[in-house]
Structures are given as structure tokens and as C-alpha cells.
Amino acid sequence: MIGFKREIAGDKKMKNTDRQSIASATSVSTSIGAGRRATILDVAQACGVSPATVSNVLANKPHVSEATRKLVHEKVSELGYRASATARGFRLQRSWSVALVIGDIANPFNPEVVRGVEDTLWEMNNNLILCNTDSKSQRKIAYVQSLLDKQIDGLIMLSQSFTSDEVAALDLSQLPPIVTINRTSEFLSSDHVALNNESGTAALMGHLISLDHQRIAFIKGLASSSAATARFDGYRKAMEEAGLQIFDEYVAGGDYTMEAGAAAARYFLDLQEPPTAIFAANDLMALGVLGVLRERQVNVPQQISVAGFDDIDMSAHPLINLTTVRQPKRESGIAAARLLLERIASKNSLPHRCITIEPELVIRGTTAPPGS
Amino acid sequence: MIGFKREIAGDKKMKNTDRQSIASATSVSTSIGAGRRATILDVAQACGVSPATVSNVLANKPHVSEATRKLVHEKVSELGYRASATARGFRLQRSWSVALVIGDIANPFNPEVVRGVEDTLWEMNNNLILCNTDSKSQRKIAYVQSLLDKQIDGLIMLSQSFTSDEVAALDLSQLPPIVTINRTSEFLSSDHVALNNESGTAALMGHLISLDHQRIAFIKGLASSSAATARFDGYRKAMEEAGLQIFDEYVAGGDYTMEAGAAAARYFLDLQEPPTAIFAANDLMALGVLGVLRERQVNVPQQISVAGFDDIDMSAHPLINLTTVRQPKRESGIAAARLLLERIASKNSLPHRCITIEPELVIRGTTAPPGS
DNA sequence: TTGAAAGCGCTAACAC
DNA sequence: GTGTTAGCGCTTTCAA
Numbered sequence: 001m002i003g004f005k006r007e008i009a010g011d012k013k014m015k016n017t018d019r020q021s022i023a024s025a026t027s028v029s030t031s032i033g034a035g036r037r038a039t040i041l042d043v044a045q046a047c048g049v050s051p052a053t054v055s056n057v058l059a060n061k062p063h064v065s066e067a068t069r070k071l072v073h074e075k076v077s078e079l080g081y082r083a084s085a086t087a088r089g090f091r092l093q094r095s096w097s098v099a100l101v102i103g104d105i106a107n108p109f110n111p112e113v114v115r116g117v118e119d120t121l122w123e124m125n126n127n128l129i130l131c132n133t134d135s136k137s138q139r140k141i142a143y144v145q146s147l148l149d150k151q152i153d154g155l156i157m158l159s160q161s162f163t164s165d166e167v168a169a170l171d172l173s174q175l176p177p178i179v180t181i182n183r184t185s186e187f188l189s190s191d192h193v194a195l196n197n198e199s200g201t202a203a204l205m206g207h208l209i210s211l212d213h214q215r216i217a218f219i220k221g222l223a224s225s226s227a228a229t230a231r232f233d234g235y236r237k238a239m240e241e242a243g244l245q246i247f248d249e250y251v252a253g254g255d256y257t258m259e260a261g262a263a264a265a266r267y268f269l270d271l272q273e274p275p276t277a278i279f280a281a282n283d284l285m286a287l288g289v290l291g292v293l294r295e296r297q298v299n300v301p302q303q304i305s306v307a308g309f310d311d312i313d314m315s316a317h318p319l320i321n322l323t324t325v326r327q328p329k330r331e332s333g334i335a336a337a338r339l340l341l342e343r344i345a346s347k348n349s350l351p352h353r354c355i356t357i358e359p360e361l362v363i364r365g366t367t368a369p370p371g372s
Numbered sequence: 373m374i375g376f377k378r379e380i381a382g383d384k385k386m387k388n389t390d391r392q393s394i395a396s397a398t399s400v401s402t403s404i405g406a407g408r409r410a411t412i413l414d415v416a417q418a419c420g421v422s423p424a425t426v427s428n429v430l431a432n433k434p435h436v437s438e439a440t441r442k443l444v445h446e447k448v449s450e451l452g453y454r455a456s457a458t459a460r461g462f463r464l465q466r467s468w469s470v471a472l473v474i475g476d477i478a479n480p481f482n483p484e485v486v487r488g489v490e491d492t493l494w495e496m497n498n499n500l501i502l503c504n505t506d507s508k509s510q511r512k513i514a515y516v517q518s519l520l521d522k523q524i525d526g527l528i529m530l531s532q533s534f535t536s537d538e539v540a541a542l543d544l545s546q547l548p549p550i551v552t553i554n555r556t557s558e559f560l561s562s563d564h565v566a567l568n569n570e571s572g573t574a575a576l577m578g579h580l581i582s583l584d585h586q587r588i589a590f591i592k593g594l595a596s597s598s599a600a601t602a603r604f605d606g607y608r609k610a611m612e613e614a615g616l617q618i619f620d621e622y623v624a625g626g627d628y629t630m631e632a633g634a635a636a637a638r639y640f641l642d643l644q645e646p647p648t649a650i651f652a653a654n655d656l657m658a659l660g661v662l663g664v665l666r667e668r669q670v671n672v673p674q675q676i677s678v679a680g681f682d683d684i685d686m687s688a689h690p691l692i693n694l695t696t697v698r699q700p701k702r703e704s705g706i707a708a709a710r711l712l713l714e715r716i717a718s719k720n721s722l723p724h725r726c727i728t729i730e731p732e733l734v735i736r737g738t739t740a741p742p743g744s
Numbered sequence: 745t746t747g748a749a750a751g752c753g754c755t756a757a758c759a760c
Numbered sequence: 761g762t763g764t765t766a767g768c769g770c771t772t773t774c775a776a
Binding site: 049 | 747
Binding site: 035037082083084085086087089090093095096097100104105106108110111112114115118119122125127128129130131132139143145146147148149150151174287290291294295313314317318319320 | 409454455456457458459461462465467468469472476477478480482483484486487490491494497499500501502503504511515517518519520521522523545546659662663666667685686689690691692
């Protein structure tokens with residue numbers, strides 16, 4: 001029985017001796033032992049070299065003889081040695097972890113982006129800490145603060161940003177590198193992954209207009225979202241360029257939820273002269289619109305056309321079949337993670353970068369010429 | 373200008389003195405300073421006590437005078453001191469992080485569960501590390517190994533488990549506390565959160581049978597999933613108890629994906645005598661069924677009834693409106709996180725526990741009497 | 745090419 | 761009640 005306890009060893013030398021015997025006895029790798037993990041010291045002693053040398057070998061430093069190098073690698077795999085990330089992180093002030101600050105993972109737009117981020121981090125041996133904030137300032141601040149305590153290497157903010165108050169509370173100088181996706185913040189400089197909302201909106205509006213729609217309604221996104229603003233601007237620009245008048249009553253506020261879409265749809269339908277097409281700033285709201293139309297037995301697209309933005313999974317289902325603008329979600333996540341990892345590797349010395357992702361018009365079954 | 377660099381201080385005493393002056397000069401909290409974070413030593417010196425005392429105060433240990441206690445708290449907030457989680461973790465061999473091992477966050481069943489887990493962890497000051505495995509053995513193993521390096525405090529496995537090979541590769545004795553959701557593993561002992569698949573299936577089958585369906589088809593889930601087995605067993609039991617014969621041709625294999633559901637639907641429809649109802653072991657497959665039925669212009673529920681299991685978000689949409697069995701997803705996540713946190717707090721001394729969650733039959737628009 | 749030693753920031757054992 | 765000290769496992773000067 002090899003049940004040496006950590007506490008047994010009294011003074012340092014004594015302990016070292018113990019360790020050696022434990023190490024040679026257990027061979028952690030395939031592992032008979034209920035033993036402790038091998039440390040760098042175990043490896044060093046097994047090789048008859050100093051821990052510094054082992055460290056140098058494992059870090060691929062030059063000036064180490066081939067023989068030692070080989071020996072060390074041998075013993076490392078023999079003992080099943082893996083460096084303690086905790087100890088390394090402590091020493092190096094790094095965590096090899098990146099936090100993803102997100103409103104709510106349960107929002108169907110998000111998981112794909114998260115997947116892209118996570119895959120990329122994983123390939124680069126980093127971990128993803130998931131932080132749902134529900135966009136609550138308090139939770140956001142407290143989260144980031146606790147992340148700072150953990151020496152988080154960087155932050156990816158998905159459709160989230162910091163207000164000036166939040167930045168102040170957080171102490172800008174302590175913040176790690178940040179990259180934002182789909183939302184800029186004026187109060188901090190960060191890398192940014194942005195969808196080309198302009199071209200996306202233009203494409204969709206072009207589609208609607210080419211179908212001969214004139215009374216096109218728009219449901220806006222969250223006022224605080226830069227993407228929402230861009231999409232609304234795109235709507236207006238397209239209307240103007242097509243020589244169509246923008247009626248205030250054809251523009252509804254929204255907050256990106258299905259309920260908001262449903263409410264807007266009810267409002268539009270109750271208008272004296274309802275629109276012939278409804279363009280929602282995201283798919284979730286378009287889904288809300290479709291739900292109300294079904295309830296009211298309004299035929300889509302015969303009586304009214306509906307379009308969204310994002311192309312979430314649901315939208316492709318034959319029973320939904322929503323015309324929309326596809327945002328390459330996974331790619332956005334990948335781009336963001338790459339940007340961040342590169343910045344971290346550069347020790348935050350890179351100039352700030354912005355990557356623009358091109359969306360794609362997806363024409364499905366919810367749009368058709370008016371009164372068709 | 374206060375730009376003392378860490379490196380300036382030469383010997384230990386010198387450095388301590390420097391620190392004190394920095395500390396008193398910067399007041400990190402509202403923070404003029406581009407300064408380093410305050411350490412426990414800064415606080416100790418500001419108070420004129422030893423770091424051990426500060427530590428004791430902050431850990432709420434007894435045997436500290438009220439006066440010191442107060443002073444320490446005062447200086448802590450004055451300096452904006454926050455303990456380094458890295459250092460604490462290193463010292464205590466903990467990370468205050470829990471990993472969630474999951475197939476794919478993009479599967480619509482998962483995000484709600486994740487949310488429940490994350491919320492609970494957050495309340496208890498723990499972080500969630502998200503690990504998508506795509507159920508690939510290699511990625512699972514490598515992930516857990518790297519997590520071990522980081523002193524992960526526990527693992528939550530969502531619809532995932534370890535095979536005996538995986539357990540062997542991982543070295544059971546090194547594994548932290550684990551709780552599984554919706555999937556047991558024979559190869560390790562863990563706490564478990566289980567949906568009552570029996571009662572859920574029974575309720576749904578009861579509904580179908582009370583509607584007078586006799587030719588009820590079933591689409592199975594992944595063979596490796598214990599939940600899938602339980603649901604299939606429930607189907608068979610209900611059929612038998614109702615005195616209905618189970619025809620092999622009415623049972624299709626599946627893997628929980630929409631495509632599998634679609635394939636099964638096509639197969640059923642091409643049968644000489646198609647079933648009057650199709651019960652899929654999860655909603656995603658039911659969605660696949662609905663898609664095919666729409667394509668083939670088969671009316672639901674008039675010509676055929678469809679039911680699923682899980683009640684994912686999509687299923688509630690008016691255009692889908694799927695009859696299903698609701699699994700309380702967020703609750704499962706909460707329960708799992710609680711179980712794990714309690715086990716961790718107990719230093720893994722608790723007996724193993726299993727929590728059973730009761731599902732709920734949700735009757736919507738895809739089921740009706742046959743030929744109605 | 746290698747090793748000795750210091751130290752990252754914290755906590756716990758023990759002494760006073 | 762409080763302080764001293766050692767040490768968690770690693771990397772990094774700096775000296776040999």
C-alpha cells in the first residue's frame with residue numbers, strides 16, 4: 001500500500017526524498033497509484049537534473065543538450081507529469097482562460113457564436129468561462145471583477161458593452177484585452193467583430209422592394225444596440241433610395257424578443273392601412289410576428305410578407321421558413337476568439353482591429369409580391 | 373507621477389517599503405493609479421498588522437479583536453483590496469470553477485440547462501467553464517485532463533458520460549466530484565439528476581391512447597443514452613398495458629437530430645399502413661417529422677398525430693405547436709449545480725445522491741384523434 | 745549547458 | 761490576539 005499522505009513529510013529534505021520514492025513507485029501515467037500528481041521536482045529528481053532544466057526543456061528553451069532534453073521528455077511521460085496550470089498561472093499571472101460576456105445563452109442567436117468562440121479557444125488551449133449577465137449592470141460589473149481576481153486573460157463581449165459608469169466602476173487600467181462582437185462601446189477601445197448590417201439590410205430591402213412592396217414596416221431592435229441602429233438606418237436609406245415615403249406608424253419599437261415582435265404585429269394589423277410587408281430587426285421578433293399572423297389567420301406570404309434578420313436555426317424549419325439575412329454566427333465567434341488570442345499573445349501591443357463579416361440574403365417562403 | 377515599477381525594488385525590505393508608499397499614494401478603489409493591485413501585504417502594512425491577521429479577518433476566523441477587524445475592513449475598502457483568486461487557488465488547491473461538459477451548446481435543448489447551472493454557480497461565486505465535446509472521446513479526455521491541470525473543483529456532465537476506456541485514460545483517482553444530468557455512467561460513481569422518463573412517456577402515451585390511436589410509431593434516441601432507453605421502454609410498456617401490439621416496423625432508430633426524425637418520418641409514411649401517430653424520443657426529431665409531413669402535404673393532426681419529448685423553445689411557437697413532454701431544463705441545471713457545490717463543500721464526503729425531476733405533459737396542436 | 749535561489753500572494757501551523 | 765514562517769509548483773534571473 002502506497003498511501004503516503006502529503007502531511008507525512010516533515011522537513012524539506014525529508015519530503016524530497018519521500019517524493020522521489022513515491023514517484024518511482026507509482027508511475028502516475030497508467031497509474032496504479034492513488035498518488036499525488038507528479039511535480040516538476042519529481043521529474044527533475046528522476047532525471048537527476050534541476051527543476052529549472054526541466055522547465056527549460058518543457059518550454060523549449062535553447063541551450064539544453066539533446067541528451068538532457070530526451071531524458072526529461074522520457075521521464076515526463078513515464079511519470080505522467082503535467083504542469084500544474086494553477087502554479088504556472090500564479091507565477092506567470094495568466095489563466096489561459098477567456099471570459100465570454102453574454103446577455104443570455106438561452107437566446108437562440110447566441111449558442112452558435114459561443115460554439116465558434118469555444119472551438120477556437122480550445123484549439124489554442126484556452127478555456128471559456130461563460131458569463132450570462134442578462135445585461136444587468138450589477139451582474140456585469142461583479143462578474144468582471146471576479147474575473148479580474150482570477151487573472152482572466154481577456155474578455156469577449158457578445159452583443160454587450162460597457163457604459164461609462166461601468167468602465168469607471170471597473171477601473172479601465174485593470175481591464176484585460178477585450179473584443180466585442182456586434183456592439184461597440186465608446187468607452188473603451190477594443191478589437192471588434194462587426195456584421196455588415198448595412199449591406200444586409202440593403203439586400204433584404206432590395207428583395208422586398210423588387211417584389212413591389214411599398215408599405216414596408218420595420219420593427220426596431222434595442223435602442224442601446226449599435227447593430228439595431230445600423231439596421232434601422234439601412235431600412236430608412238433603402239426606403240429613401242427607392243423613393244418610398246417612411247411613415248412613422250410603420251416603424252415600431254422593439255427589444256429583440258418574440259413578444260415585442262408580436263406586439264408590433266398586432267399594432268400594425270390594427271392600423272387603418274396595414275403594411276404589406278414587415279421587416280423585423282431580428283428573427284426572434286419576426287417569429288413573434290408570424291405567431292400573431294397565424295392566430296389572426298392572416299396568410300403569409302399571400303396577404304403579408306415577413307422578413308427577419310440573423311437566420312437563427314428555427315427560421316429554416318419548413319413550418320417557419322422565414323426569409324431573412326444570415327449572419328455567419330460561428331465565424332463571428334471564431335474571428336473574435338482569434339483576435340483576442342492574438343492580442344493576448346502580443347501582450348496587448350497590437351493596434352486595434354475591426355473585422356467585418358458579410359451577411360447573406362436568404363429568401364424563403366415568407367416573402368412574396370403583395371396581394372399575391 | 374507614480375509609475376513605480378515592480379522591478380525597481382531590489383531586496384525584500386526595500387520592496388516592502390516601496391509598496392507601502394505606493395499603496396498609500398494610490399487608493400486603488402476609485403483609482404487614480406495605473407498602479408498594481410493591492411496585495412494582502414499592502415493591507416497588512418496599512419493596518420500595521422501582519423498579513424496573517426488580515427487573512428484571518430477576511431476569512432472571518434475567531435480570535436481577532438473587534439478593533440483590528442474594523443481597521444482591516446476599513447483599509448481593505450480604502451485600498452480596494454481584492455484577494456488574488458490565483459494565489460488563493462494555488463495555495464488552497466482550488467479554482468472555484470466548475471466545468472460543464474456538454475455535447476454541443478448549439479443543441480436547442482442545452483442552453484436552458486446551462487443557464488440554470490450558471491446562475492447557481494454565479495450565486496455561489498463559482499465560474500462555469502464550458503466544454504463542448506461533440507461527444508468525441510478524444511476531446512472529452514483532453515478537456516478533462518486540462519481541467520485537472522487547472523484544479524477544477526467539479527464536473528457537470530450534461531447528457532454525457534464516460535466509457536470505461538475514458539475513465540481508465542483519465543485515472544479515476546484524480547477526478548474531481550462529478551454530477552451527471554440525464555445520463556448515468558456505470559464506470560464512475562456520481563451524483564445524478566434524472567428526469568422521470570417513465571412517468572413522462574407514460575403520460576404522453578396515455579394521451580395518445582386516450583385519443584384512440586392504436587398504430588403508434590416510435591423514434592428512438594441515441595442508443596448510448598440511458599434516457600433514450602428509458603423512453604423506449606416507457607413506450608413499450610404503455611403499448612403493452614393498453615393491449616396494443618408493437619410492430620417492429622413502427623419503431624425507428626434515431627440519434628436525436630432533426631434529420632433522423634425526417635428520415636424516420638419518410639420511412640413511416642412509405643409503409644403500406646402508416647402509423648396514425650408518431651412519437652419521437654425528443655422534440656428535435658419530432659420537428660424533423662413535422663417538416664417532412666409539411667413537405668408531403670400531410671395534415672397534422674388531422675391525418676397524423678405527432679408528439680415529442682423535452683419541450684424545447686421552438687415547440688411552443690404557434691406555427692409548430694408541438695404536443696410534447698416538458699422537461700424542466702433550468703431546474704435540472706440548478707439541481708445539478710447545487711448537488712455539486714454541496715459535494716465540493718463537504719470535501720466529497722457526502723453519500724451519492726440522485727434527484728428525480730418530474731416532467732409535465734404539454735398538449736398542443738399536433739395531436740388529435742386519428743382521422744379527425 | 746546547468747543549477748541555486750528567489751518569489752508570485754496567499755493560508756495554516758505554531759509560537760508568543 | 762497576533763506575528764513568524766514555511767510552502768503550494770512553477771519560472772526566471774544570475775552565477776557557475
